[in-house]
Amino acid sequence: MTQALAVQLTEFGGPEVMKRVSFELPPPGSGDVQIRQTAIGFNYLDVYQRTGRYPLPTPTGLGHEAAGVVEAVGPDVGDLRVGDRVVYMNAGIGAYADRRNVPAAKLVKLPDGMADDVAAALFFKAMTAQYLVKTTYRVRAGDIVVVHAAAGGVGQILSAWAKALGATVIGTAGSPAKCEIARAAGCDIAIDYSTPDWVARVIDASGGKKAHVVYDSVGRSTFDGSLDIAAPFGYVVVYGAASGPIPPFDIDLLNRKGCLFLTRPSVFPHNATVDLLRANARDVFDAYEKGLIRAQIGARFGLQDIERAHIAAESRSTTGAIVITP
Numbered sequence: 001m002t003q004a005l006a007v008q009l010t011e012f013g014g015p016e017v018m019k020r021v022s023f024e025l026p027p028p029g030s031g032d033v034q035i036r037q038t039a040i041g042f043n044y045l046d047v048y049q050r051t052g053r054y055p056l057p058t059p060t061g062l063g064h065e066a067a068g069v070v071e072a073v074g075p076d077v078g079d080l081r082v083g084d085r086v087v088y089m090n091a092g093i094g095a096y097a098d099r100r101n102v103p104a105a106k107l108v109k110l111p112d113g114m115a116d117d118v119a120a121a122l123f124f125k126a127m128t129a130q131y132l133v134k135t136t137y138r139v140r141a142g143d144i145v146v147v148h149a150a151a152g153g154v155g156q157i158l159s160a161w162a163k164a165l166g167a168t169v170i171g172t173a174g175s176p177a178k179c180e181i182a183r184a185a186g187c188d189i190a191i192d193y194s195t196p197d198w199v200a201r202v203i204d205a206s207g208g209k210k211a212h213v214v215y216d217s218v219g220r221s222t223f224d225g226s227l228d229i230a231a232p233f234g235y236v237v238v239y240g241a242a243s244g245p246i247p248p249f250d251i252d253l254l255n256r257k258g259c260l261f262l263t264r265p266s267v268f269p270h271n272a273t274v275d276l277l278r279a280n281a282r283d284v285f286d287a288y289e290k291g292l293i294r295a296q297i298g299a300r301f302g303l304q305d306i307e308r309a310h311i312a313a314e315s316r317s318t319t320g321a322i323v324i325t326p
């Protein structure tokens with residue numbers, strides 16, 4: 001048995017419901033490995049799950065993503081050894097921990113050139129950007145792409161990747177300072193969507209053509225505008241709801257706005273098999289190695305300070321990724 005520390009919730013609510021618990025971690029079972037986690041990735045999904053917007057059975061851990069080192073290998077594990085550096089983004093809820101046992105099939109070996117904190121800042125978010133630009137809507141040279149919350153964790157990577165594929169990228173963000181960050185991340189134009197005329201300004205920035213695809217992770221406060229800035233036959237990809245869920249609406253609206261395609265995808269089904277996970281991870285590592293995407297660590301917190309990480313994210317005071325150090 002090894003001593004471990006993890007965040008646990010017995011109820012949903014504010015940041016204070018996250019409690020740290022110590023426990024005896026058993027050796028890894030069949031198909032599992034034990035990892036000592038060196039860097040944990042915060043994702044906005046953690047807030048939805050902590051607040052109960054996406055309910056989990058309690059008691060529960062929290063967190064989806066971490067990087068670390070294999071410390072023990074259970075029976076029937078083929079290709080991982082003690083000392084391997086690994087990352088995961090979907091190995092079961094509970095990444096907010098210093099050590100844990102996870103299925104080997106959910107782990108990806110880290111390339112030598114990628115530091116652990118970079119992996120924790122990048123992996124979940126870049127795997128999200130990867131399917132958004134390659135599968136949900138295949139971004140091509142010459143496309144006009146809108147990325148909402150473009151100074152955020154996913155937003156910066158998504159903007160950079162769409163730009164690398166040859167698109168004109170119009171980013172939106174919540175302040176002039178965040179617009180600067182969105183431009184530095186790869187947006188050709190960045191527009192402050194806290195201003196009342198942001199829809200008109202995005203259409204203007206597109207030269208009146210509107211967007212081939214709008215990537216909307218903000219939800220309630222941007223959705224109506226997203227339908228207005230999509231070109232006829234364009235795609236509106238709602239992949240998050242940081243401002244709250246979108247109320248029910250009449251599907252005929254999509255016809256009136258120009259025969260739009262609307263989808264609400266998730267990273268998990270896109271990486272449901274070992275083969276998909278490893279192929280998409282390879283694509284992410286290649287994009288990183290070629291300098292097409294970067295990790296922007298906007299803030300770091302210790303696991304002891306996890307409440308502060310959530311408060312910072314919910315108050316919109318962060319840019320880029322938050323990394324948590326066990």
Ligand SMILES: NC(=O)c1ccc[n+]([C@@H]2O[C@H](COP(=O)([O-])OP(=O)(O)OC[C@H]3O[C@@H](n4cnc5c(N)ncnc54)[C@H](OP(=O)(O)O)[C@@H]3O)[C@@H](O)[C@H]2O)c1
Pocket residue numbers: 042043044045124125128149150151152153154155172173174175178217218221239240241242243244265266267268313314315316317318319320321
């Ligand atoms: N479907 C998927 O596969 C998938 C996977 C990963 C992430 N996501 C989603 O992608 C989004 C970005 O995730 P992330 O972890 O990189 O977070 P993030 O973008 O770093 O943080 C969320 C951002 O949303 C914006 N926002 C707008 N209205 C907000 C409000 N009322 N409250 C809080 N934030 C608000 C803020 O940017 P401004 O201040 O610039 O407005 C904030 O910084 C989240 O919605 C997440 O759920 C989806």
